[in-house]
Amino acid sequence: MKKQVAVSILALSLGLFPFQTTQAAWDSPTLSAVSNGLDAFWGGILTRLGIRYTYPMVYSHRNIELTPCGPSLLAHYCSDSNTIHLNMVQMDKLVERVGDSAGFFSLAHEYGHSVQKHLGILDKNLPIVVLELQADCLAGAFFAATDELGILEPGDLKEGAMTAMMTGDYDYEHTHHHGTPEQRGRAFLSGFNDPKSCFQ
Secondary structure (H helix, E strand, O other), rough: OOOHHHHHHHHHHOOOOOOOOOOOOOOOHHHHHHHHHHHHHHHHHHHHHHHHHOOOOOEEEEEOOOOOEEEOOEEEEEEEOOEEEEEHHHHHHHHHHOOHHHHHHHHHHHHHHHHHHHHHHHHHOOOHHHHHHHHHHHHHHHHHHHHOOOOOOOOHHHHHHHHHHOOOOOOOOOOOOOHHHHHHHHHHHHHOOHHHHHOO
């Protein structure tokens, strides 16, 4: 995925043209730029729905940090503080293994949980697997927006789907079951093909 993704989305929301690019690696400037893009994307949508969107604060760590909602093993959203915590050592390994869009998916997925918080979905006591699959779908919706801007590169969508599938599990009886690899990949692609499907 081209690293000007966030700048392009932000520029689009302001009626401007992209004015800079970020560095090639999945680094702090890239993390900041993509976060800004997600802020602009979801902020614009929720504002049109009459919902005031408080952007989640994104923190990056080089080791496992204990957050108000638990340890940040890879990517972690904490609804109590509306914060996203990323273990950059693990993120780097993921990106090296799958591709740069693996990082975009991980961050977009966590932003999906922040959207759920603002829509009151997290207050409905839904099973975790339902919330996780919807967050995968919302990540797909963000990928669709970048595709409309001509930002996605060949292979980016596949990388996103692969990352979703890699984080699936078959622990059906566990309360923290996040969905099978097939379910997670399908939810991500569903959001990409039809963002409205995330709320059906």
